[in-house]
Amino acid sequence: MILDIYKDSLEYSAKDWKTLVILGVICFFSFLLLPAFLITGYNYRVINTAVHGVINGRDPLPDFEDLISMFVDGVKFVIVQILYLLVPAIIFLIFALVAGQTNGVAASAIMIIGCIITFVAFVVSEMMAQMGICHMAYNDGAFSKAFAISEIKEVIDEIGWFECIATFLGLIIITFVILFVVSAIIGIIFTAFGVSTAILGINPSSIFILGALINILITMFLVGPYLSIFNSRSIGLLYTMQI
Template sequence: MILDIYKDSLEYSLQEGKTLLKLGVMMFFSFLILPIFLVLGYYYRVLDTATHGMINGDDKLPKFDDLTSMFVDGLKVFLVKFIYLLIPCIIFLASLIIGGQISGLNNNVGSGVMFVGIIISIILAILFYFLSIMAVSNMVANNGSIKDAFDYKSIWKIISNVGWLRYIGFYLGLIIIITVISIIVGIILALIWITLGISGAFVSAFGLNIGLIIGLLITISVYLFLISPYLTIFESRAIGLIYEPLDGDD
């Protein structure tokens, strides 16, 4: 089933080049902050399609329109993920502050408090991260209800039904696929530059430094406007398909 999800998601993400470019433009302007929420909003829409769809179905890519609604959806995704990671961050900071104060009296005890606090915060951050992924899916599957994103009992049960090891293995598989695709694309682009002599032409025309900068900018542009949006859609589609609502849920 997991391999089918990967296959479906890889093919699904290739449906429409214009959508990839639009999403890529939003990613490019993410330094302005507001476009980040549009990217998350489109992530929401892909999740929505996937959680209500089926593997190897005929689902289409969501339209890139109604930006106000997409912005609000993106804000919801950000809010849920932020709250889930807030507790580990608080514990991390608290351990540093308390440990630092104790160190003034006993350095060994203070260092121990900081070490234990950091370990606990890392473990909780990993746990809450995996919970947040399914929490967002549960919110999206239930018509964007933020309340359902914090229905911990249902979310825990959903993950348990999938199987924790299977769920973690699935996500690690996503990371591996994304990493491999990124590396392969980078190698292909480098080979194209070398084979066609384009990099050499840039160097001859503009000098070594400018030529390398131009080649690097073009490579980054290809990744930013095509590969990165493709991988974002791939990830959200796969996560939506692994989500299995509890009996009685829509």
């Protein structure tokens, strides 16, 4: 089932390259902060489509319409993420404060234990946050449903904690592999050009700079948006496994 989710999401994310470019342009202006919420808002729409769809269905990519609603959804998306991540942050801060009051081996031991507990809390909190966003989307965008802890826990229990963790780990691995492969291909191509120009006695530095620039542009305008949709779609479909 997990492999079916990945397969569906990989294909779904490549349905419309124009959408990827539009997201890339919005991403380019994310330093202005406000456009960043449009990206998270679009991801929310992808999740919303997924939680009301089926694996290997014919779901279309969301349209870029009603940008105000998309922006509001993006803000809600970010708030949910931040509030859930406050839990591991507070846990780490408590351990850091306690360790600061001790010395030597005791301080180190406390920080090691604190880091382990914080990591576990982070994994659980991030999973709850993602499923909370899906639960919010499934319940017509009701913000309170993102924090309905007992209901979200039931969802994860129904899917299976192992399946959820395995899916999230798989998403991380696939994301890094795709980024690495794309960068490696571009690097190999421009390295070959650079070596060729060096053999001809031409300074290859401009070739390498061009390669780095193209790598950044392709990642920003195509690969990054593609992976963003892929991850959102996968998480939404994971939620449907309990329905």
